[in-house]
Amino acid sequence: MKFTTHALLCVLVLSLASCARPGPPSEAMDLAQVRQALEAANAKFVEAFNRGDAAAVAALYTDDATLLPPSSDLIRGRQGLQDFWSAAMKAGLKDVALTTVDVWGSGDTACEIGKYSVTVQPEGQERRADSGKYLVVWKRQTDGSWKLQADIWNSNLPPQ
Amino acid sequence: MKFTTHALLCVLVLSLASCARPGPPSEAMDLAQVRQALEAANAKFVEAFNRGDAAAVAALYTDDATLLPPSSDLIRGRQGLQDFWSAAMKAGLKDVALTTVDVWGSGDTACEIGKYSVTVQPEGQERRADSGKYLVVWKRQTDGSWKLQADIWNSNLPPQ
Numbered sequence: 001m002k003f004t005t006h007a008l009l010c011v012l013v014l015s016l017a018s019c020a021r022p023g024p025p026s027e028a029m030d031l032a033q034v035r036q037a038l039e040a041a042n043a044k045f046v047e048a049f050n051r052g053d054a055a056a057v058a059a060l061y062t063d064d065a066t067l068l069p070p071s072s073d074l075i076r077g078r079q080g081l082q083d084f085w086s087a088a089m090k091a092g093l094k095d096v097a098l099t100t101v102d103v104w105g106s107g108d109t110a111c112e113i114g115k116y117s118v119t120v121q122p123e124g125q126e127r128r129a130d131s132g133k134y135l136v137v138w139k140r141q142t143d144g145s146w147k148l149q150a151d152i153w154n155s156n157l158p159p160q
Numbered sequence: 161m162k163f164t165t166h167a168l169l170c171v172l173v174l175s176l177a178s179c180a181r182p183g184p185p186s187e188a189m190d191l192a193q194v195r196q197a198l199e200a201a202n203a204k205f206v207e208a209f210n211r212g213d214a215a216a217v218a219a220l221y222t223d224d225a226t227l228l229p230p231s232s233d234l235i236r237g238r239q240g241l242q243d244f245w246s247a248a249m250k251a252g253l254k255d256v257a258l259t260t261v262d263v264w265g266s267g268d269t270a271c272e273i274g275k276y277s278v279t280v281q282p283e284g285q286e287r288r289a290d291s292g293k294y295l296v297v298w299k300r301q302t303d304g305s306w307k308l309q310a311d312i313w314n315s316n317l318p319p320q
Contacts, residue, residue, distance in 0.1 A: 066262070066273055068293050070230070070314040074261075074273065101234075102226065104309075107266030111297045113226055113234065113310060133228045135295050135312045137271045149264075150273060152295045152312050154230040159319035 034110050035103040037146050038138060042098045042114070049096045052089050058082035061148045062139055068152035092122040101133075108140035109149075116153060132156045194270050195263040197306050198298060202258045202274070209256045212249050218242035221308045222299055228312035252282040261293075268300035269309075276313060292316045 041060060048056035058081045061067075067075040067084060075084050095118060102113040114134050121127040134153035138146040201220060208216035218241045221227075227235040227244060235244050255278060262273040274294050281287040294313035298306040 068273070068295060068314065071316065071318050073316050074293050104269070105266075106269045109264070109266045109269050109271065111269065111271070111310065113228070133234050133312070135228060135297070135310055137295070137297065150271065150295055152293070152314065154228065154312065154314040156231065156233050158231050 029106055029110070031103055034105070034146070035100060038103060038110060038112050038136075039100050041138075041146055041148075042100065046096050046098055049085070049089070050094060054082050054086035054089060057085045061151070062141075065148055066150045068150070070154055092120055092125070093118055094121065095119040098134075105138075110138040110140070110146060112136045112138060128160075130155050130157060189266055189270070191263055194265070194306070195260060198263060198270060198272050198296075199260050201298075201306055201308075202260065206256050206258055209245070209249070210254060214242050214246035214249060217245045221311070222301075225308055226310045228310070230314055252280055252285070253278055254281065255279040258294075265298075270298040270300070270306060272296045272298060288320075290315050290317060 045057060045060050048060070058078050061078055061081055063078055064076065065078065065081060067081050069075065069084060072084075075081060097117045099115045100112055101115060103110060105111045112135070114136070115131065116134055117129065117131040119127060120130055132153055132155040134151065136148055136152075137150040139149040140146055205217060205220050208220070218238050221238055221241055223238055224236065225238065225241060227241050229235065229244060232244075235241060257277045259275045260272055261275060263270060265271045272295070274296070275291065276294055277289065277291040279287060280290055292313055292315040294311065296308055296312075297310040299309040300306055
């Protein structure tokens with residue numbers, strides 16, 4: 001019995017230590033691993049966007065995601081996002097590139113600052129380049145994958 | 161001894177239950193309380209901005225915060241932020257108002273979607289109104305307060 005008591009005491013101490021407060025337990029987020037997962041998801045975004053597949057782009061967002069595009073009110077929900085990205089493709093946005101700059105977060109919430117570049121070429125009009133930056137909040141899904149929960153960006157260039 | 165063993169067993173089970181996995185422990189974030197804290201911080205931002213105190217605005221950000229303003233590259237660090245907000249005030253931005261729309265997050269990371277309105281009146285030029293939306297990632301400080309870690313916005317209006 002004494003052994004059992006000591007064994008239990010050890011397990012108790014270890015189990016308490018493993019979820020010690022204060023300080024967010026989520027500090028243990030493996031940022032290198034999360035960054036790799038977000039970059040892989042961004043690669044899927046770019047691939048889907050550049051082949052003009054708005055549904056595949058929208059599928060990378062959570063069901064209740066919010067998109068905050070310039071010159072637009074905010075847009076909620078996957079169908080609205082798909083319609084937005086479809087319209088953007090039809091308006092001549094192509095050759096998107098994304099570069100992750102910073103990743104941080106805790107628990108199931110990861111934040112990413114990145115830079116984008118894109119070509120804008122409306123039909124019959126001159127081709128122009130745009131570049132800017134974005135902030136995306138990602139949400140870890142129950143299967144361990146990450147989806148975009150909120151997505152906002154703006155151009156580095158003066159208004160055109 | 162038997163009592164002690166049982167007592168330890170109970171404590172062990174309770175302590176393990178209190179930090180049960182899977183699922184981020186940070187789901188326990190009290191969103192109503194966090195929202196209240198962020199709205200209070202936003203009220204300080206608005207008050208400082210509208211009296212033209214760029215240093216007080218910058219003090220609401222973390223030391224290593226990132227600002228992602230439209231028509232600009234990203235800006236890092238409190239002095240850079242203070243210079244930006246000071247320049248914005250001199251350029252005629254005033255009467256800022258902020259309205260929180262959504263708050264979520266986990267651990268020490270809180271995310272806020274909101275709407276802004278602002279008046280822009282460069283010296284000797286016509287007054288115009290701007291409105292748009294923002295995404296801010298807040299970081300909980302060791303004293304329990306929240307500071308802006310990343311801040312990006314864009315206008316709902318067409319480019320002007």
